[in-house]
Amino acid sequence: MKKTVRIKINGKTYEAEEGESILSVCNRENIDIPNLCFNEALAPYGACRLCMVEVVNGPGKKGMTTSCTLEAVEGLEVVTDTEQIVKYRNVLFELYLAQAPNSEEIKEMAAKYGVTKTRFAKKAKPLDPLGNKCVLCGQCVRVCDEIMGTAAINYIGRGFHTKINTPYLEKNDACMGCGACAEVCPTGAIQMEDIYDKRIMKSWSGTEVKLKKCKSCGRYFAPEPIAEFAYAKLDPEIKEELKDLCPDCRRKLLSRKEILISQGEVSKNED
Amino acid sequence: MKIKTLQDLENVRKAGIKKLFPDKPRIAVGLATCGIAAGGQDVYEALETALKKKGVNAFLTKTGCFGICNEEPLVNIAMPGKPLVILHKVQKEDAESIAEKVAKGKLPEEKALCKIEEWDHITSEKPFFYGKGYENIPLWNEIPYFKPQKKVVLRDAGIINPEDIEEYIAVGGYSAVYKALTKMTPDEVVEEVKKSGLRGRGGAGFPTGLKWEFTKKEKSDVKYVICNADEGDPGAYMNRNEMESDPHMVIEGMIIGAYAIGASEGFIYVRAEYPLAIERLKLAIKQAKEYGLLGEHIFGTEFSFDIRIATGAGAFVCGEETALIASIEGKPGRPRPRPPFPAQKGLWEKPTNINNVETWCNIAPIIKKGGEWFSRIGIERNTGTKVFSLVGKVNKVGLVEVPLGTTINEIVCHIGGCGIKSKEIKAVQTGGPSGGCIPRNLFDTPIDYDHLKEVGSIMGSGGLVVMDEDTCMVDTAKYFLSFTVDESCGKCVPCREGLKRMYDILEKITDGRGTEEDLGILDELAHTIKATSLCGLGQTAPNPVITTIKYFKDEYMEHIKNKVCPARVCRALIDYFIVPDKCKGCTICAKNCPVGAIDGGPGLIHIIDQSKCIACGTCMDVCPFDAVVKLSGEKIDTPDKPIPVKKGR
Numbered sequence: 001m002k003k004t005v006r007i008k009i010n011g012k013t014y015e016a017e018e019g020e021s022i023l024s025v026c027n028r029e030n031i032d033i034p035n036l037c038f039n040e041a042l043a044p045y046g047a048c049r050l051c052m053v054e055v056v057n058g059p060g061k062k063g064m065t066t067s068c069t070l071e072a073v074e075g076l077e078v079v080t081d082t083e084q085i086v087k088y089r090n091v092l093f094e095l096y097l098a099q100a101p102n103s104e105e106i107k108e109m110a111a112k113y114g115v116t117k118t119r120f121a122k123k124a125k126p127l128d129p130l131g132n133k134c135v136l137c138g139q140c141v142r143v144c145d146e147i148m149g150t151a152a153i154n155y156i157g158r159g160f161h162t163k164i165n166t167p168y169l170e171k172n173d174a175c176m177g178c179g180a181c182a183e184v185c186p187t188g189a190i191q192m193e194d195i196y197d198k199r200i201m202k203s204w205s206g207t208e209v210k211l212k213k214c215k216s217c218g219r220y221f222a223p224e225p226i227a228e229f230a231y232a233k234l235d236p237e238i239k240e241e242l243k244d245l246c247p248d249c250r251r252k253l254l255s256r257k258e259i260l261i262s263q264g265e266v267s268k269n270e271d
Numbered sequence: 272m273k274i275k276t277l278q279d280l281e282n283v284r285k286a287g288i289k290k291l292f293p294d295k296p297r298i299a300v301g302l303a304t305c306g307i308a309a310g311g312q313d314v315y316e317a318l319e320t321a322l323k324k325k326g327v328n329a330f331l332t333k334t335g336c337f338g339i340c341n342e343e344p345l346v347n348i349a350m351p352g353k354p355l356v357i358l359h360k361v362q363k364e365d366a367e368s369i370a371e372k373v374a375k376g377k378l379p380e381e382k383a384l385c386k387i388e389e390w391d392h393i394t395s396e397k398p399f400f401y402g403k404g405y406e407n408i409p410l411w412n413e414i415p416y417f418k419p420q421k422k423v424v425l426r427d428a429g430i431i432n433p434e435d436i437e438e439y440i441a442v443g444g445y446s447a448v449y450k451a452l453t454k455m456t457p458d459e460v461v462e463e464v465k466k467s468g469l470r471g472r473g474g475a476g477f478p479t480g481l482k483w484e485f486t487k488k489e490k491s492d493v494k495y496v497i498c499n500a501d502e503g504d505p506g507a508y509m510n511r512n513e514m515e516s517d518p519h520m521v522i523e524g525m526i527i528g529a530y531a532i533g534a535s536e537g538f539i540y541v542r543a544e545y546p547l548a549i550e551r552l553k554l555a556i557k558q559a560k561e562y563g564l565l566g567e568h569i570f571g572t573e574f575s576f577d578i579r580i581a582t583g584a585g586a587f588v589c590g591e592e593t594a595l596i597a598s599i600e601g602k603p604g605r606p607r608p609r610p611p612f613p614a615q616k617g618l619w620e621k622p623t624n625i626n627n628v629e630t631w632c633n634i635a636p637i638i639k640k641g642g643e644w645f646s647r648i649g650i651e652r653n654t655g656t657k658v659f660s661l662v663g664k665v666n667k668v669g670l671v672e673v674p675l676g677t678t679i680n681e682i683v684c685h686i687g688g689c690g691i692k693s694k695e696i697k698a699v700q701t702g703g704p705s706g707g708c709i710p711r712n713l714f715d716t717p718i719d720y721d722h723l724k725e726v727g728s729i730m731g732s733g734g735l736v737v738m739d740e741d742t743c744m745v746d747t748a749k750y751f752l753s754f755t756v757d758e759s760c761g762k763c764v765p766c767r768e769g770l771k772r773m774y775d776i777l778e779k780i781t782d783g784r785g786t787e788e789d790l791g792i793l794d795e796l797a798h799t800i801k802a803t804s805l806c807g808l809g810q811t812a813p814n815p816v817i818t819t820i821k822y823f824k825d826e827y828m829e830h831i832k833n834k835v836c837p838a839r840v841c842r843a844l845i846d847y848f849i850v851p852d853k854c855k856g857c858t859i860c861a862k863n864c865p866v867g868a869i870d871g872g873p874g875l876i877h878i879i880d881q882s883k884c885i886a887c888g889t890c891m892d893v894c895p896f897d898a899v900v901k902l903s904g905e906k907i908d909t910p911d912k913p914i915p916v917k918k919g920r
Contacts, residue, residue: 046608047763049803060610064802069608084802091799095768119792120772136761155603155761158586160771162761 008057008077016072023051023067026080033080034089034109036096036186037137038068042146045069048137049092052085053078064088086113094118096135103133103187129165129203133189136162140181140190150174153181153204166205175201177209177223199223214246216253221246273563275571280440280449283562287441291399291431294351296329296373298322300361301345301429303336303515304547305508309343310363317366318346325367327374335516337429339416340669342384345429350376352402355430357411359384378405385411393426393636394443415688416667419681421648423656424632425672428516433551436558439519445564447635451527452572455638460531461487464634466642468654473499473590473627474702474731475807476720482624485614487532489622494534496525497599497618497625500541500548501583501590504703505754507734509658510628512670514541514548517632518555522578524631526569527638529576532624537578540595543585552580587758591806592625594760605760606806627732629658650676653719657730661687663737664694671735673718680714683737694739698822702731704751704758705811707818708744727818729811743840744823745830748816749777755812765800766809772796773816780827781841783834790827794820835904842886845903849890851876853898856916860890860899875913 003018009031016025021044026033036048046069053067057077064085067078079085093110098120100106110116124132138155141164145151152175156163166172177199182190191202194211197220201207211220212227231238242250274280291297300306300315315333322329337345342359346369349355356378361369369379386408391398411417422428431438439445451460465480486494498521502510514521525537541549556578559565567575581599583589589604596618598604617623633655637645646654653675659682662668666688673682683689683699690696698708701718707728709716716722720730738747752774761767773796779785797813804810820827829835836844849860849869854876861869861877868884871877879890891899900907 044608046805049763049765049805052803066608071610088799088803091769091795092764092803095764095772098772099764099768120768121775135764136767138762155605158761159756159759160761160767162767 005072005074005076007072007075010078010080018072018074020072021068022053022070022072022076022078025072026067031080033067034113035068036109036135037139039139039143039184042139042142045138045142048135050089052089053080054082054085089113090115094120098122100133100135100187100189102131103135103189105187106133106135129191129205130163130189131191133187134164135187135189136164137186138164139184139186140164143180143184148176148178148180150176150178152176152207165203166207169205171205171207175204175207175209176225176229177201177207177211178226178229194220196220212244214249215244216249217246219246273561274445275563277449277453280445283437283440284443285441287435287437287439290330290332290435290438291441292349292351293330296327296351296376297349298329298331298369298373299334299347299430299432300331301336301343301347302333303428303433303512304545305336305340305512306344307547309340311344313363314344314346314361314366317363318369321366321370322373325370325374327370329370329373332432333434334430335428335433336512336670338420338425338512338670338672339384339667341667345384346382347429348373348378349401350378353404354386354388354408355390355401356386356405356408357384357429358382380405380407383408385409385414385417387411387430390430391426392430392442393423394447394639395441396443399442416669416686419677419686420672421656421674422672423636423648424513424520424629424658425516425670426636427520428512428670431517433516433518434554436519436555436562436564439517443639444519444635445523447638448523448526448530448564449570451530451638452570452574457487457531457533460527460638463642464531464637467633467637467645468642468652469630469633469637469645470653470720471627472629472633472657472732474705474729476730479626479630482614482626483528483532485612486534486622486624489615491622493536493619493621494532495618495621495623496529496532496534496537497592497595497623498525498537498539498541498628498631499590499592499595499625500539500545500628501587501595502545502628502732503542503587503590503758504705504732504734505751506660506662506700506736507703507732508660509670509733511545511548513628513632513658514545515551518548518551519559520632520635521552521628522555522559522565524626524634525578526565526576527634528624528626528631530574532622534624535576537576538581538599538618539578540581540583540589540599542583542589549580549582556580586760587754588760588806588808591808594806595625596623603760605762606808608805629733649674650717650719652721657718657733659718659733659735661735661737663700663735664691664696664739664742665689665737666691675719676717678715678717679709682718682735683714687737690737690739694741696737696739697742698738698744700728700736700738700747700751700815701734702729702811702814703734704754705729705807705814706731706734707814708738708747708822709818710822713822727821728814741838741840743781743836743838744819744826745777745781745836746838746840748819749774749781751815752777752812755808759808759812763803763805763809766804766806766812769796769800770809770812773800773813777816780830781836782843783830783841785827785831787831790820790831833904837903839901839903841903845886845901846881846906847879847884847886847888847890848900848902848907848909849877849879849894850898850900850907851909853896854916855896855898857895859893859895863889863893865889871913874916876910876916878909878911878913 035051051067093115097118101122199209209223346358469479470476586604594604594606613623658672856874
């Protein structure tokens, strides 16, 4: 088991697991810190720079740093909203407002911290597959790689011209259509749509993923690669009769069986 | 042969000495990239042909760069028992006469730049004595360019053949490895480096011994050492020259470092744009393996170590250590937050020690002569020497090695010989795009890690770009930002978005559209980026802007308020005029104008149509009578239409 340490945030003492990210602690303790690139499921990344705190005491370096990459150690003391942090954070919000002018989420977050306008020219690429909403926090890239092990999308180019998409902006067979990218995106930039038997990853160069048809009711219910991916992971193996059933039909089948068992019409061991 | 014992090393040393001091004239052509660019390869080939044709019994070989790039191609000649003479500006046409003179036991004295009677390679047991003579040729350290210099890193550069391990061993090479491996414990090696006070030469100046100690303390089955040779600052080429002129000193330093921290493998991460450095490093590694100085059981001890080369693919940010590690691992070169530091989790998650090329170059002398000896060079807390590449608008350009603490003035004015065509020097930019511009009135600042920081700049890897009255400081800041905007990896928002916004504002100012409010935004952005960026690139990229605003605010204000570029550089703010009294009506300017903005004809005074002119400056370049002037915020009277040139002029 991990050691518990005591840390101070804004003068108040909290308990944390040693090595735990300070941002996690703040999230748990309802201490408000804005952030875009942090996700508990992913390795700390330190790219959005919004979660800056000031280390005022502790064994390591003092000064401003990102709380997502700052690890809890005994005696650490941080302050989350110094005048300096607020000042710099406001400039960062202005940069975000200019970078992703169409994102309501960004507007909302910035407004929450009092930034409603930007002094910088707004980016407005008419054909942006991410609708001028992407802030390059990289959560989609990382979830696809770190969690799904797929790495169907990545950064293209560098600096101001960095974008995220599939290699060579071509449809990518590697994509399983799981939609984790859209799920984690903090700005609602990633578009996908299910049309009949296909899932179209609109933001990812129109990548198409076949959907699986329910063998009972006939509706398309999940991307084929994802179903296979999940079946392969199950241990013990999925029962043949449950395979290729949509969640509704699977539930129906199981319920019906339970009823039959309870009525004594079939024995428990029959299947 | 494999060197296993001190006697083996001694035998190779003797063989090397025979090459450095043959019983016939030794002619060495400076063939680092700078020498080759100046025509050194042609000189080498011409000399080869001429010597053969005339049947001269001489030993022709190649060497690295002696540092005085203005005077390239350099050729050095040593007659047995006579001083080593450095010839400068040698052309291939000179080969025949050189061969003829050498055949008669003479020297082409008219080509001589300086002579060396005695040379201290530092790693050798005692200095080498060439001989006395040639009274008319000055000693090398008597000429102003070299006088204040002290060669520790460049101890062999331009003297030995970088492609021959035997010559390196002849000047005491690898004897420091022998000493470390057989007479010192790893702890003692670390202690010696700590005692020397050596600080990282990549620019940040972190104490090297301490860094080694961190990596040494980590417990791991595998550890790595890395040589950071991803030199990329505009105008800086110290590391390139160090690798091209003396690759074995890098390898020797790495072997000692690896022994100290307990690493079994090393990488040299060198940018692909340095093909000759890569070639010579590869050759040096191959030779070191052949001689048993890399590989299993070096000097018959339990210590084994090998080095591989990894080449960069053109990203400046890969000079940042975490990005560099990612790049070696085959991932995109993007930095990650520290801690964990590479000393804890580096290459493939293993403890890794990364040092700059020049840091490694200092290790062998420290081990050979002791940390105490090293700490006496330079000033307190800034010990040793530093190699700078002195470039820009200065009379003498080249590689300069001086003790830390030498003033800017000493380097720019005494070594560099001040401005070209006696133009007034305005500033010097240190530390590349991460550094700052230091104005003339601060030229008595000693160059060391701490003083440079005080004036808002950084040491960086050692680029010194000199600027004179024709340099616009706003344009300079814009140039450096265009570089960092291009090279930002794009991971974190301040660097990726913020720098581009700063660049846009600077462009607005140089276009004459800037406002005073813009200066405020620029300042706000600069400080935000410095404080919030993830890695060193972003944290230092605003420095050129911050320092130029601090020291040259009047120039910014001229651009903003009066729409004037005092240095007459910013195109949008300058106009070209043809001075009627000077124009002879030759039509050359009109013929060369790319946009047809010049009206005139044979024998007529030419006039530039300001509405069409794009301020490219072609007319000024081609006018044989200096009749074209460049002005900013001023005008001269010109006729409304071309009128005949007055007769009799």
